[in-house]
Amino acid sequence: MTRHLVVITAGLSQPSSTRLLADRLTAAVRQQVTDGNVDKSGSDGDGGSEVDVRVVELRDLAGDIAQNMVTGFPGPQLRDAVEAVTSADGLIAVTPVFTGSYSGLFKSFFDVIDKDALAGTPVLIAATGGTARHSLVLEHAMRPLFSYLRAVVMPTAVYAATEDWGAAGDDTLALRIDRAAAELAAQVTARPAARAAGAETFIPFDRQLADLTPQG
Amino acid sequence: MQFGIFTVGDVTTDATNGRTPSEHERIKAMVTIAQKAEEVGLDVFATGEHHNPPFVPSSPTTMLGYVAARTDRLILSTSTTLITTNDPVKIAEDFAMLQHLADGRVDLMMGRGNTGPVYPWFGKDIRQGIPLAVENYALLHKLWREDTVDWAGKFRTPLQSFTSTPRPLDGVPPFVWHGSIRSPEIAEQAAYYGDGFFANNIFWPKEHFKKLIGLYRDRFAHYGHGTPEQAIVGLGGQVFMRKNSQDAVREFRPYFDNAPVYGHGPSLEDFTDQTPLTVGSPQEVIDKTLTFRESFGDYQRQLFLMDHAGLPLKTVLEQLDLLGEEVVPVLRREFAKGRPAHVPEGPTHQSLLARRDAQEVDA
Numbered sequence: 001m002t003r004h005l006v007v008i009t010a011g012l013s014q015p016s017s018t019r020l021l022a023d024r025l026t027a028a029v030r031q032q033v034t035d036g037n038v039d040k041s042g043s044d045g046d047g048g049s050e051v052d053v054r055v056v057e058l059r060d061l062a063g064d065i066a067q068n069m070v071t072g073f074p075g076p077q078l079r080d081a082v083e084a085v086t087s088a089d090g091l092i093a094v095t096p097v098f099t100g101s102y103s104g105l106f107k108s109f110f111d112v113i114d115k116d117a118l119a120g121t122p123v124l125i126a127a128t129g130g131t132a133r134h135s136l137v138l139e140h141a142m143r144p145l146f147s148y149l150r151a152v153v154m155p156t157a158v159y160a161a162t163e164d165w166g167a168a169g170d171d172t173l174a175l176r177i178d179r180a181a182a183e184l185a186a187q188v189t190a191r192p193a194a195r196a197a198g199a200e201t202f203i204p205f206d207r208q209l210a211d212l213t214p215q216g
Numbered sequence: 217m218q219f220g221i222f223t224v225g226d227v228t229t230d231a232t233n234g235r236t237p238s239e240h241e242r243i244k245a246m247v248t249i250a251q252k253a254e255e256v257g258l259d260v261f262a263t264g265e266h267h268n269p270p271f272v273p274s275s276p277t278t279m280l281g282y283v284a285a286r287t288d289r290l291i292l293s294t295s296t297t298l299i300t301t302n303d304p305v306k307i308a309e310d311f312a313m314l315q316h317l318a319d320g321r322v323d324l325m326m327g328r329g330n331t332g333p334v335y336p337w338f339g340k341d342i343r344q345g346i347p348l349a350v351e352n353y354a355l356l357h358k359l360w361r362e363d364t365v366d367w368a369g370k371f372r373t374p375l376q377s378f379t380s381t382p383r384p385l386d387g388v389p390p391f392v393w394h395g396s397i398r399s400p401e402i403a404e405q406a407a408y409y410g411d412g413f414f415a416n417n418i419f420w421p422k423e424h425f426k427k428l429i430g431l432y433r434d435r436f437a438h439y440g441h442g443t444p445e446q447a448i449v450g451l452g453g454q455v456f457m458r459k460n461s462q463d464a465v466r467e468f469r470p471y472f473d474n475a476p477v478y479g480h481g482p483s484l485e486d487f488t489d490q491t492p493l494t495v496g497s498p499q500e501v502i503d504k505t506l507t508f509r510e511s512f513g514d515y516q517r518q519l520f521l522m523d524h525a526g527l528p529l530k531t532v533l534e535q536l537d538l539l540g541e542e543v544v545p546v547l548r549r550e551f552a553k554g555r556p557a558h559v560p561e562g563p564t565h566q567s568l569l570a571r572r573d574a575q576e577v578d579a
Contacts, residue, residue: 070481073420075490202400202431205350205408212351212370 002050003033003188006088010058010095010106011128018128019057021160022094025126026053028181029092033189049189054088056081058105065105068112078112086117090124090188091151093142097129101141110145119150122187124180126158135159152187156180217551218562219544220260221253221536222295222452222519225273228526231474236526239272245529246273249522250283252533254290256540259562262293262325262519267301267334270476277310284318291564292318295416295519296327296395300345301338303372304352308359308380315385320565325393325414325450326353328402344371346401353392357409360389388572391563393450393517396428403428407435407447412563414450415512418521419477421490422511425451429512445559450517451508454493457538461496467531468495475525498542505543506550514555516562518547 007026011018029051036048058065064078074082085091095106125142129135138157146153156179164173223246229236237245250261261283263273273279280292292314297307307324315322328345329335335342351369358365359380368374384390393412396402397420406413413432415425433444441447456471458464465484472484472495487493494504505518520539523532561567 067482067486071419071478071487073424073490075482075486076421079421079423202404205404208346208350208401208405209354212347212354 002052003089003191004084004087005029005033005051005053005090005092005188006085007053007055007092008058008085008094008106008109009055010103010109012059012096012103012105014059016096016128017160017162017165018094018096020165021126021128021158022055022092024177025092025094025124025158025181026055028177029090029124029184029188032181032185036189054084056085058109061109062105065108065112069108074112082113082117086113086121088121089191090122090184091118092124092126092184093146094126094128095142097127097134097137100134101137102127102145107145110149113149115149117149118146121151122154122184122191123151124154124156124158124184126160126180128160130162132159132161132163135161154180154183154187156183217515217548217555218259218291218517219547220258220262220291220293220517220519221249221522221539222260222262222264222293223249223273224264224521224524225266225271226476226524227270227272228476228524229474230526230528231470235528242272243279245523245532246279247283247286248529249532249536250290250292251286252536253540254287256536257544258290258536258540260291260293260517260519262295264295265298265327265329266331267337268331277314280322281314281317284314284321287321289321291321291323293322293393294324295414296325296329298329298334299326299352299356300328300348301334301340302352304356305359305372305375305378305380308356309382311390312360312380312382312384315390315565316382320385320388320569322565323391323393323563325395325412327395328399340371346399347371349402350405353394353405353409357389357392360384385565386569388565388568390565391568393448398424398428400428400431403432404435407432407441408439410436410439410441412448412450412516414452414517414519416452418452418454418492422492426511433513442560443558445513445556448517448560448563449512449515450519451512451515452492452519452521453505453508454491454521455501455535455539455543456495457498457501457535457543459497461500464495464497471525471527479525498538501539501543502546502550505547509551514551514559516560 007022009019009022033051034048061078064075068074095102123146127137138159143153158176158180227242253261263276265276267274276294328349332342351371365378366376393414394402394406395414395416397416415429417425433447436447437444456464456468469484494501522535
């Protein structure tokens with residue numbers, strides 16, 4: 001079965017270290033799912049699944065996101081990205097740290113998504129910054145954001161400071177990437193098939209009425 | 217097929233000269249616009265209901281009663297009547313009274329409102345928006361169909377032996393549309409009752425409304441009111457016209473750029489591309505409006521927003537001349553082509569009366 005992994009990256013420069021981290025995480029998750037190298041308790045235990053990866057660069061959607069704020073509806077490109085994100089089997093969300101938190105663009109993207117649309121979706125959170133001093137942004141800003149959206153946030157979050165990219169002989173970042181990837185891969189593999197994007201769901205009218213019947 | 221206009225009733229500064237009309241001017245302008253709608257051959261005038269500045273229409277039946285006295289043919293409607301925060305008993309009474317005064321030329325569109333504080337101002341909880349719409353409408357529906365009502369619900373004082381007066385004209389309640397921008401629950405509600413569904417599509421792309429209207433049509437059939445094609449659908453539209461397309465764009469752009477809701481956001485070009493807004497020649501308006509049928513199927517009512525964003529009254533009246541003389545006659549002709557015989561026309565008091573009498577004969 002093909003699993004749909006969507007990667008949201010809010011880096012602004014090109015190339016960006018945020019994208020670099022997103023790509024490292026994506027490769028690790030893809031490998032773990034494809035190899036079936038995860039704890040498969042409850043599944044039939046044969047080989048891995050196919051992974052279809054889509055990367056959403058928020059930089060390309062910056063104008064659309066601002067317009068959605070004003071008009072209340074997404075333009076065609078943004079709508080397409082939102083549908084991919086809300087119908088994914090798993091998400092990797094990576095932001096640079098700006099002014100002590102996730103970037104405004106990163107937050108704005110999630111502000112224009114319906115608050116119930118990510119409920120139950122496994123998410124791996126990650127962030128980049130100039131120094132390690134900001135690493136708790138993951139725990140104090142990113143994790144509560146996805147908790148509000150009732151997403152399933154992986155226990156391991158990955159922070160990459162500039163120095164981590166050149167730390168010879170010190171593989172802390174690589175270890176964290178693998179651990180986080182294993183957690184997400186397990187969740188993605190264990191999930192039932194993703195719901196089809198776009199269909200209207202509704203509550204039948206008799207149930208809407210019944211919910212209002214006074215008790216006793 | 218019915219054509220008409222709907223107004224938000226906003227008092228907005230004219231961006232081209234900085235002039236802001238008084239509330240009195242705006243209210244009188246709305247009446248003039250309604251009368252003009254009848255004069256140019258339109259079928260429907262609908263007013264919004266708001267309880268905060270910069271909007272004036274807080275009391276729709278007062279205004280529509282006055283318009284009723286000054287018109288002969290025009291159907292008077294709302295866009296929308298707040299089913300969440302108004303007392304359904306008062307809606308039943310007010311609109312039945314209006315229906316008598318207007319000799320049946322009345323229908324109404326239910327909506328939940330889009331202004332959060334209206335709920336607490338009227339003592340309601342916004343988190344109960346959908347349940348309020350469901351329960352209040354269930355009561356309104358009953359009040360218009362049963363002479364003596366015993367009733368208890370979750371949100372309102374119970375009623376024992378209550379009769380809403382006056383009873384609906386000829387025993388036929390005003391037709392009800394349910395307006396919605398995003399809630400499938402409201403499409404489901406409209407389908408359950410066999411009422412109309414008005415998709416106020418003017419600010420949103422059509423893909424979204426295809427799903428909502430599709431759901432409404434399917435559920436209309438599911439509840440035994442007819443085939444999906446027989447469901448009663450209304451759509452919005454928004455136009456600004458001049459003989460030459462370029463003149464229309466040049467004249468409307470400052471109003472668009474400063475309009476409430478979408479001003480200072482997308483470009484006029486993007487917005488016309490993505491929503492029903494058409495700024496151009498009457499022919500362009502005709503062409504765009506005809507695409508609605510391709511997207512949503514044959515439908516019953518088309519309402520245009522013509523008088524917002526600070527456009528001066530004189531301009532609005534010119535727009536209505538163009539709409540009535542050059543656009544609507546062509547649309548009537550074109551929409552009639554290939555329209556299956558089993559697709560109903562827009563509902564009127566006479567058509568509802570005839571249907572009721574036919575059902576009584578059957579029974």
